Amino acid sequence: MARETNGGRTEVSEVSRETLRPDQDSSVGGAHGAGMVLRPSNAYEDTPIGAAAARATQYQHPGDASLPHPDRCRILTIANQKGGVGKTTTTVNLAAALALHDLTVLVIDLDPQGNASTALGVPHQSGTPSIYEVLLGESPLDEAIQTSTHSANLLCVPATIDLAGAEIELVSMVAREGRLKGALSVAVLDRLGVDFVLIDCPPSLGLLTVNALVAAPEVLIPIQCEYYALEGLGQLLRNIELVQAHLNPELHVSTILLTMYDGRTKLADQVANEVRGHFGEVVLRTMIPRSVKVSEAPGYGQTVLAYDPGSRGAMSYLDAGREFAMRGDVTVGRSDSDDEQGAQG
Ligand SMILES: Nc1ncnc2c1ncn2[C@@H]1O[C@H](COP(=O)(O)OP(=O)(O)OP(=O)(O)O)[C@@H](O)[C@H]1O
Numbered sequence: 001m002a003r004e005t006n007g008g009r010t011e012v013s014e015v016s017r018e019t020l021r022p023d024q025d026s027s028v029g030g031a032h033g034a035g036m037v038l039r040p041s042n043a044y045e046d047t048p049i050g051a052a053a054a055r056a057t058q059y060q061h062p063g064d065a066s067l068p069h070p071d072r073c074r075i076l077t078i079a080n081q082k083g084g085v086g087k088t089t090t091t092v093n094l095a096a097a098l099a100l101h102d103l104t105v106l107v108i109d110l111d112p113q114g115n116a117s118t119a120l121g122v123p124h125q126s127g128t129p130s131i132y133e134v135l136l137g138e139s140p141l142d143e144a145i146q147t148s149t150h151s152a153n154l155l156c157v158p159a160t161i162d163l164a165g166a167e168i169e170l171v172s173m174v175a176r177e178g179r180l181k182g183a184l185s186v187a188v189l190d191r192l193g194v195d196f197v198l199i200d201c202p203p204s205l206g207l208l209t210v211n212a213l214v215a216a217p218e219v220l221i222p223i224q225c226e227y228y229a230l231e232g233l234g235q236l237l238r239n240i241e242l243v244q245a246h247l248n249p250e251l252h253v254s255t256i257l258l259t260m261y262d263g264r265t266k267l268a269d270q271v272a273n274e275v276r277g278h279f280g281e282v283v284l285r286t287m288i289p290r291s292v293k294v295s296e297a298p299g300y301g302q303t304v305l306a307y308d309p310g311s312r313g314a315m316s317y318l319d320a321g322r323e324f325a326m327r328g329d330v331t332v333g334r335s336d337s338d339d340e341q342g343a344q345g
């Protein structure tokens with residue numbers, strides 16, 4: 001459990017790591033910023049049940065643990081054309097973690113599967129105003145925005161099954177790659193006080209993903225800590241470079257999050273080290289552990305933070321959200337050659 005103190009330092013209790021083996025990296029499910037201070041845990045929190053209760057309490061009453069608002073709305077595309085790596089899970093849980101700390105987050109579900117809409121408890125049956133109508137210019141952005149059942153400052157533009165045809169319908173449209181950018185009205189985002197826009201992409205590099213890459217300056221890549229994790233990443237990076245060169249000069253990878261980390265395997269550590277070697281500081285120190293609670297939550301139309309706030313999965317997304325918001329965009333101020341070194345190792 002991390003807490004901001006008056007001096008801006010972060011206090012960390014033992015509770016967020018009670019399920020870790022002593023040899024596990026303390027940043028799994030509990031990464032904490034520089035300058036951390038361990039405070040002695042009380043006897044009550046030393047039992048697993050007491051610790052889980054303490055975490056759940058912190059979830060329900062985050063108290064003074066507020067996070068800074070970014071200077072201007074940060075728009076991020078959550079992309080990886082590999083399927084099942086945790087794009088949607090990361091989108092909704094990171095959004096929920098930020099919203100819990102009084103930040104306003106708009107999730108755009110750009111995947112016809114509609115999984116982000118489901119996890120946020122937002123209706124998305126065919127015919128609901130959705131990102132499909134927004135992309136086709138049939139509905140303005142604000143008419144498609146819904147508020148999640150989980151939080152008043154967690155907003156979502158849902159995806160309906162209609163979006164499945166959009167890849168083809170967009171092909172013949174004018175400025176087909178820039179439809180989402182054109183629809184993301186700054187006036188609407190300002191009026192709603194949106195701090196972060198998170199765009200959940202489908203597992204492909206098609207026109208929907210390209211629209212997301214054109215609409216956002218920042219890319220967040222979730223990488224699963226498994227054997228084939230890095231396969232296909234080169235193709236994603238090349239596409240990002242192409243979009244950057246031709247359509248969106250601001251585009252860059254600002255955040256990488258390691259997901260489904262299993263501390264019992266050497267492989268997970270090898271993948272994590274390799275990714276950190278390639279991408280350096282862009283990789284969040286917090287890693288998301290493989291956790292049954294994380295995978296169960298969407299079945300109940302919930303984020304893991306709402307489903308089981310005391311779980312390690314919830315705690316790790318809270319930590320990831322805190323680290324992400326506190327550090328800002330780490331690539332700002334870096335030169336292009338730094339970026340290339342980071343990307344190519
Ligand atoms: N940390 C985790 N621990 C356990 N299961 C997880 C974790 N993160 C995600 N999952 C599960 O793995 C599956 C894939 O996750 P998710 O849907 O977030 O991936 P995705 O990249 O969005 O997939 P797609 O490419 O199909 O859109 C889901 O069943 C999800 O519940």
Ligand SMILES: [Mg+2]
Binds near residue numbers: 088111115200
């Ligand atoms: Mg998904």
